[in-house]
Amino acid sequence: MNAFAIQTESLTKRYPNGRGCSDVTITVREGEAFGFLGPNGAGKSTCVKMLVGLIFPTEGRASLFGQEAGTVEARRLIGYLPELYRYQEWLTGDEVVRLHAKLAGLGREEANRRVPELLERVGIGLRSRDRVKGYSKGMQQRLGLACALVADPRILFLDEPSSAMDPIGRSEVRQLLHELKGQGKTIFLNSHLMEDVEALCDRVALLNNGRILQQGRVEDVLLQRPLWRLRIGGYAPPLLDWLRAETGIAVRESEAAADGSAVLEAELADEEQAGWLHSLLIGQGATLYESARVRTKLEEWFVTELSGKSHRGEKA
Numbered sequence: 001m002n003a004f005a006i007q008t009e010s011l012t013k014r015y016p017n018g019r020g021c022s023d024v025t026i027t028v029r030e031g032e033a034f035g036f037l038g039p040n041g042a043g044k045s046t047c048v049k050m051l052v053g054l055i056f057p058t059e060g061r062a063s064l065f066g067q068e069a070g071t072v073e074a075r076r077l078i079g080y081l082p083e084l085y086r087y088q089e090w091l092t093g094d095e096v097v098r099l100h101a102k103l104a105g106l107g108r109e110e111a112n113r114r115v116p117e118l119l120e121r122v123g124i125g126l127r128s129r130d131r132v133k134g135y136s137k138g139m140q141q142r143l144g145l146a147c148a149l150v151a152d153p154r155i156l157f158l159d160e161p162s163s164a165m166d167p168i169g170r171s172e173v174r175q176l177l178h179e180l181k182g183q184g185k186t187i188f189l190n191s192h193l194m195e196d197v198e199a200l201c202d203r204v205a206l207l208n209n210g211r212i213l214q215q216g217r218v219e220d221v222l223l224q225r226p227l228w229r230l231r232i233g234g235y236a237p238p239l240l241d242w243l244r245a246e247t248g249i250a251v252r253e254s255e256a257a258a259d260g261s262a263v264l265e266a267e268l269a270d271e272e273q274a275g276w277l278h279s280l281l282i283g284q285g286a287t288l289y290e291s292a293r294v295r296t297k298l299e300e301w302f303v304t305e306l307s308g309k310s311h312r313g314e315k316a
């Protein structure tokens with residue numbers, strides 16, 4: 001089957017209050033980790049709920065490996081950790097995961113093997129016989145991860161999977177997600193933790209006011225700013241004035257040391273222009289130690305893309 005793991009076409013949900021999301025078109029390939037980003041109220045959870053079949057689109061369509069989202073066939077392919085999880089307080093952690101195993105159609109033998117293994121893997125093995133009532137929020141989120149993974153799904157939808165966890169828990173979840181990706185799982189991740197998204201995801205989409213503002217490969221997004229950093233020797237400030245006058249390129253001194261070494265930052269259109277700048281510098285007697293395009297942080301990209309734009313999180 002060469003269908004995309006996830007495919008949506010103009011996916012739209014309009015709640016009676018007029019909010020929701022509009023015209024969301026994305027594709028996610030099998031084995032990819034896709035970061036679905038946006039400020040509070042952007043429409044991320046609404047889209048995920050349509051993909052997992054909890055709510056239905058007003059317009060547009062979504063499919064998982066070619067199966068229409070919401071159908072039994074599509075649901076069989078997925079594991080889902082919702083943003084607002086709540087498990088039966090009167091059951092033990094072990095019983096909750098077994099219940100999910102049963103609902104997913106796992107046999108007793110398979111559940112006997114898989115459930116304890118998973119509870120251990122998400123870090124609540126020692127507390128698995130305790131009732132959920134006594135679990136902290138972080139432990140309940142770990143339990144939710146075990147439930148999402150119990151049927152060994154091909155696609156994982158994770159809505160803020162470590163939002164309730166302490167830094168140790170977050171790092172454990174990060175490691176778990178990397179392992180799952182290594183096993184070929186497709187991961188659809190809603191998260192406000194940009195560092196985690198940057199480390200895990202192949203591609204991202206940025207949603208605002210229910211619409212996709214931008215999407216693309218993380219690498220491309222991080223290299224969007226046309227900024228280059230050059231470390232050179234044999235530098236003196238008049239060189240900068242000469243460069244500006246000669247080329248019209250916006251270039252500035254970022255660091256300069258008494259030994260004549262310096263770091264310059266230049267806004268360049270492309271690699272060709274970088275090559276030209278290198279040769280000019282060398283022609284002026286400078287030594288070029290290093291030159292590289294500046295990689296933005298995903299968080300910086302997120303903030304820059306949304307700056308000056310209104311978003312629903314600003315309103316009550």
Ligand SMILES: Nc1ncnc2c1ncn2[C@@H]1O[C@H](COP(=O)(O)OP(=O)(O)OP(=O)(O)O)[C@@H](O)[C@H]1O
Pocket residue numbers: 015016017019020021038039040041042043044045046047083312
């Ligand atoms: N059941 C609902 N009925 C009416 N409006 C809703 C409903 N669920 C969400 N909304 C509204 O739809 C918009 C999108 O909400 P959604 O929960 O999808 O955003 P989100 O991007 O997941 O936000 P967050 O990052 O805060 O979780 C918001 O304006 C929200 O208030």
